[in-house]
Amino acid sequence: LILFRSHLRNGRSVMALAESDDGGRSFARSMLGLHEFNGSTENNILWNGGTPGIPVAFLDTNPRCRDHERYKGLASRWQKDRSAGEQDLYVMASDDGLRWRRMQDGPVEMPGAFDTINTAFWDDLAGGYRSYTRYFNPAHKPVAGGMGVRGIQMSTSDDFLHWTPPVPLEYEDGDERMQLYTNAIVPCPGAEHIYVGFPNRIVETRESCSGQPWPGVNDALFMASRDGVHWTRYREAWVRPGLDPRNWTQRNNYPLWHIIRTSPEEWSILISEHYKQEDRTPVRLRRLAIRPWGFVSVHAGFDGGELTTRPLVFEGRSLRLNYATSAAGSLQVEVQDEDGRALDGFNMNDMRPMFGDALDAPVRWGETNDLTGMTGKPVRLRLSLKDADLFSFRFTNKQQGE
Numbered sequence: 421l422i423l424f425r426s427h428l429r430n431g432r433s434v435m436a437l438a439e440s441d442d443g444g445r446s447f448a449r450s451m452l453g454l455h456e457f458n459g460s461t462e463n464n465i466l467w468n469g470g471t472p473g474i475p476v477a478f479l480d481t482n483p484r485c486r487d488h489e490r491y492k493g494l495a496s497r498w499q500k501d502r503s504a505g506e507q508d509l510y511v512m513a514s515d516d517g518l519r520w521r522r523m524q525d526g527p528v529e530m531p532g533a534f535d536t537i538n539t540a541f542w543d544d545l546a547g548g549y550r551s552y553t554r555y556f557n558p559a560h561k562p563v564a565g566g567m568g569v570r571g572i573q574m575s576t577s578d579d580f581l582h583w584t585p586p587v588p589l590e591y592e593d594g595d596e597r598m599q600l601y602t603n604a605i606v607p608c609p610g611a612e613h614i615y616v617g618f619p620n621r622i623v624e625t626r627e628s629c630s631g632q633p634w635p636g637v638n639d640a641l642f643m644a645s646r647d648g649v650h651w652t653r654y655r656e657a658w659v660r661p662g663l664d665p666r667n668w669t670q671r672n673n674y675p676l677w678h679i680i681r682t683s684p685e686e687w688s689i690l691i692s693e694h695y696k697q698e699d700r701t702p703v704r705l706r707r708l709a710i711r712p713w714g715f716v717s718v719h720a721g722f723d724g725g726e727l728t729t730r731p732l733v734f735e736g737r738s739l740r741l742n743y744a745t746s747a748a749g750s751l752q753v754e755v756q757d758e759d760g761r762a763l764d765g766f767n768m769n770d771m772r773p774m775f776g777d778a779l780d781a782p783v784r785w786g787e788t789n790d791l792t793g794m795t796g797k798p799v800r801l802r803l804s805l806k807d808a809d810l811f812s813f814r815f816t817n818k819q820q821g822e
Contacts, residue, residue, distance in 0.1 A: 749807030
C-alpha cells in the first residue's frame, strides 16, 4: 500500500491510496468510496481536508496492540504562526488503515520541526516504540536567515502517547553541516537488530534550475546503526539525481519509507521524482531494485584486496556469505583467534576459492563448514577478494545444502 499526497487543480491537496499485488512492481488506485470528488465517490481518496490529516502509517506489530489501533502513525499540523516554522505532532490510530482518529486531543509533547516525513514503528527487540523526527541544529545555518541544519532525532515510548525527550542522531563522520530532509529509517528485514536508513540530503546552497520557489538540490543516502542513535552514514550518494534535469529541482529524490520484499531475490524501494515542476509535470515514483541485504559492499578490483574484521563473538554452526564475483574473481575466508593467528583447519589455504553470485552461500574449509567449537569465543575473519563484492555475512545453524 502507498499513502500519497495529491494536488488538485484548484490548489487543494488530498491524501490517496494505491495498492500493489506484485511486490511493488506496479500499483493501481483503490476504489474506496469514502469521499465525493467531481460528483462521485468512486475514487481512491482517503482524506479530503482537515487537520492533522493522514499520518505516516505503519502496521503495529506490538503483541499487546488493541484491534482498533492496529494501524498507527504520526501526523503534523502547522501552528497558527507559520512564520515561526513550527508544527505540532499528533499520534493517530486506525483499525483498517483507512479511517483515522487522534489517540488524544492535543499534540505530543515533543520539541522538533515536523514539516517532513516523521516515522515511528514498534521495535520488537527493544520492546517499545521508536520515532524519528526532524529538528533544526541552530549551531550552523547553511543559508542566511535560516533556522539551522535539518537533522534527525530519536525518541522512544511504551504506549505511543508519551515520548522520551528526543536525542539527536550521531554520525561517525562527524559532519554537522550535512542536512538530512527525511529519514526513512526501518529495522533491516531479516536482520532486525540492525537499523537502516535512506535519508534524503538537501544541499540548500545550490540551485540547478531558476524559478524554483525554494533553493536546493537533493539526493539520497544510506546509513546503518546497531542502537538507533549512533550511525555509520555513507556520504557518497546512494541514489544520484541522474540525467533527468527534472530531478535536479529542489525537494526531489525522496526514498519512500519501508522496504518491499518483492521476491526472494529482489527487494524494492520507491523514490520520488519530478517534484514542483514549472510546467506542472506530475510527480512520479521510480522503483529501485535492490539486492537483498546488498545496500553496500566491500569491493576489491582485479588486483585483489583483503579485509580483517574486529574480534567478534557469534552463535551458530556455519558461516554464510552474500557475495558476487566476476568469472575470473574469487573470495576466500580465514578464521583467526582474537590476536590474528589463523585457526588450524580454517586457514585461507584450507578452502577452495569461492566464485559466483549467491545470497546465502555456505563457506567450506576442506570437507567441513562446522564452526561449533568456536561458538561464544572471540574470533576474527580475514577475507581475501578479487574482482568481487561482499555484501553481508551471517552465522547460522544451517548446514551445507539446508
